Amino acid sequence: MAHASVLPLRIRFPRTNRLSSPAVTRSERLARHGGSSRFVFPILAVGAVFQAIMQTVMVPLLPSMPALTGASVTAVSWLLTTTLLVGAIMTPIFGRLADMIGKKRMLVTAFALMTLGSLICALTSNIGLLIVARGLQGAGAAVLPIGMSILRDELPRERVDRAVAVLSATLGIGTAVGIPFAATIVEFADWHVLFWVTTAIGAGVLAAAVVFIRESRTRTGGRFDAVGAVGLTGALVCLLVPITQGGTWGWTSPAVLTMFTTAVVLFLLWGLQQLRNGNPLVDLRVSAKRTVLAPHLVALVVGFAFYGNTLITTQLLQASPENGAGYGLTILQAALCQLPASFAMMIFALVAARVSDRFGARAAMFAGALFLIAGYAVHAVPDKPVWTVVTAVFIAAIGTTFVYCTLPLLILGAVPASQNAAANGVNVLLRTVGSTVCSAAVASILAAYTLSGGVSAAGFTLAYLVCGGCAVIVFAAAFALPARGRRSSLT
Template sequence: MTQTTDQLSERTATAVPQVSDPTAGGRRRTRGGIVPVLAFAGIAVAVMQTLLVPVIKDLPVLLDTAPSNATWVMTATLLAGAVSTPIMGRLGDLHGKRRMLLTSLAVMVVGSLICGFTSDLLIMIIGRALQGFAMGAIPLGIGIMRDELPRERLGSAMGLMSSSIGVGGGLALPVAALVAQHADWHTLFFGAAGLGVLSMLLTLLVVPETSVRAQGRFDVVGALGLSAGLVALLLPITKGSDWGWSSPTTLGLFGVAVLVLVLWGVMELRIGDPLVDLRTTARREVLLTNLASITVGVAFYAISLVLPQLLQLPESTGYGLGQSMVVAGLCVAPLGVTMMFVAPLYARIAARRGPKVSLLIGMLVIAVGYGAGIGLMSAPWQTVIIAVVVGAGIGLAYSSLPALIIGAVDPSETGAANGLNTLMRSIGTSVSSAVIGMVLAHMSQRVGPATIPTLAGFRVAFLIATAAVLVGVALACFLPSQHMESRPTLVAQSTDDAEGAADAGGTDDVDGVAAGDGAADVPGARTSPEPSAPAAATTANDRPAGFRGRVLDISGAPVAGASVTLIDRQGRQAGVTTAAADGGYTLAAPATGTYTLVLGAPGHRPQARTLELSGGEPAHQDARLQPTVMVSGTVRGPQGRPLADAAVTLVEDGAVAGYALTGPDGAFAFGDLTGSHYILTAAGYPPHATPVLLAAGADATCDVVLEPARPSADGR
């Protein structure tokens, strides 16, 4: 079993805690805190977005400017966030996601401090634009999770990270309202700066830099072209109601946006290292996911525009609920809280049915929430119900989007691809803000000196959100089914080299499928861009021909949940299923012919077998999976004291099979091993090397005593 160093290092990293990549400077990876720290970073960024919502109506007075000018304080953040997400994602792929995450947070802190010390409109706009630059932290965090987390944790972790923008926004509303009511409004910015600094410190302490890098260079011209096109597109969307939708400025900017983005797309297709790989973006699963993201963005923002206004309008209007700013924020806060708590639910749904199904369920729940909300506008408790239902749906939908994207792109493209997906959501929120803002402005009435939206206007806004999300449901229905096309394509060889074939196809991919988070959650998973679409062969009884059998361990016990993948002669995935509780499986085949059957389960060595299907009854094929094993032990000094941070390397057939630093107790462990002969080395003076022979199904313990490493001639 010969594999590359990168493949083996990735396998060991997913199975053993405290594994360090040599390219990462030998630092220990402490995975336990990565998820909450990255989620906290996402929440900190989201807080920045909703920071000024409680005082938005007072901004003209606070900044001593006209209402049309004050809206630039919000528009600047939106534009900067839209531009930064794909650019920071690409920079993270090229130069390190952790580095770019820290850069994004640092820029946000600088912007927050600038806003905190000024009441000048122009300087405030600059500071808010710098704050918006931090939106790139969301795709960067998702990319880090893909690179660092074991696949059994990846589904729920990505769901939480993806939902953090809604979580932070929902939780920030009541807190920001409370601060705005009882303190100077500049305190909001100092609080945002504090959250940014805390997030940076936690990231430095807990989050490792990943070793996954994209090849090539940064496309500066592409970044400038995309930025110009996005600004020209989003500016008239957000300001169209102020300028007039038929004004020369609005129409001219739309025309410029179309021209610039078309020229940018032609250029990106012709260069070797594009900012965005448009060929990948045009792939069906990526394109449809991004289009669905726009509709979810529209639905997400609608509730933030309607409920706070409805809650704060005076009861004298006949439909306003007369609540204070703080109470209104508390009524909307369940939107974010619910999004946070549905992340684990998403992982379970995706494990059983795939992220496509969880996306569809989420969007249908959103539609139900908005549809019911049309008639639930007469009491504060009814708005809480709306927020909970819509929040649950948005949480499921947002959690599914990065999983669908990750399942369709190369690991080195994760940051840029998720950055583009986040951009699609931002475009959705921009469209929602413009369209619903226009509806509420036209469906309004004068009450005293003020003009306020009517109840009919609020209901039309909810109808628009419902229609948008139903369009998203229609788009998502055309996404490839996870069970047929969205799993990783495994490459197998001949029967004589069945075991090696499973390794070549990615042992981790087999185990990842069985682990239950779905192929989209598997690091490095790629989908076949072409559907395996030959017409299904049928038996004499019109039943699909295929394979059936049982998956057992060496003792004869069933291996429930084992993955069974069918690959055709072109290397395309022809079918996939999982073994039942009794180890049994049934797998249909699209046509007669030669197939490779790949079987795998966590803790077991995978198998691959080449079989011939000639029609008639399904072919019977049982399998017995050998268990994988672990090598563990301790490293101690001459006096028997444990040596922490000692470098231990496992070598198989001349290739590095694993690398780790010992813990404080001197312990190390390498898991998920499928070979039989290894060499264990530990750095000391002199260095230590010992052979390790693994019997089938038996773990091995190897304790090492080292002389301390002596300093080199240069004193290091």
């Protein structure tokens, strides 16, 4: 392993670096191709919503999948785990490749893998094939960071901030829409219809990307760090698998403890290898800068807080009040109660972009943290009416929108243009890790407070308070941000 860190296996790509005169490149590009640039943002926005839906579309189906596939509960759980795991792995790798060999090329690859995964899900009930297909869908997590980098290349400078902010919010919009979208179709049709619909959406987005999005002329070229990619993959697998399966395997089981220990060792070795590599997968020196490290920390904890708003509330609304806390709603009713979160993210994405532009990124981050804290304060109140639950979901979603919209702007302003996609890929990766940790933490908390077949009100309150604690960390981390963000990397 030490030898590999000194002499990493790397794959060389042609260098086509045109960063020496980015202002000229941009003006020429906009002058020559301004007609088609108007299609770029709609395509990327639909694609980002589509990939976010893929992450949550299986949630309402999961309780029924053992009966529908003839598989065990443990096997079925991998229909969620595989998507998150592949997404976490592919996001930084695809982001780096996009900077090196072309953003359109990697974007189209991600769309094609998502669409193929949907098609396989539509055609089969075999659990093995479904797990593979869900893994292919996980590759779509790279759409968001690549899309942000494309917007930076394609749009006029004055439109970049707002477009990137709104695109970042689509991750939350798609996640919030995914559950009611899936629940509605499953309520009235065979579950395979759900994936026929997503296949059609994927095919449409793929075709539009091929026709209307141009390949970026800003590329770094150089060598792809294959050893770094393998090392990061191994470390993430050893970290995320026990997190997602710890409740099933047992948190103190030899398998879980061994994988966590291995993850620590692999991350340390991978970090050393990256620091000694002249062309690393992730530039850790840049990531260690305060202006980059603070947004990455925020991404981790806000991913936790955001996912809790959906995950905990879904279980609370569907839980039977006869055996503990809950409202006894159907899957569809519970999903519809969370639609206000989608509306909040659609409406407040532009508001967040304007606040950040006028008052600075730190002000927008503070506002988002305060909304999150307020939302979880309402969530933590036990035995409240349903309309109060919906209100809390709405308030917390506003907070998530402000934070999600601010993060990519901070990253774009803090890293060189040649690292835009890779750096945002790491940021999206940390959001995914935060959501994965939230899933495991919530499951453990609710299991600890389950009595007579139901979860007590204290269990739901504690789960919400943990998410509220993450919002407090976001508030504290905002003090490490510059008072007004600079967009030096755009010039």
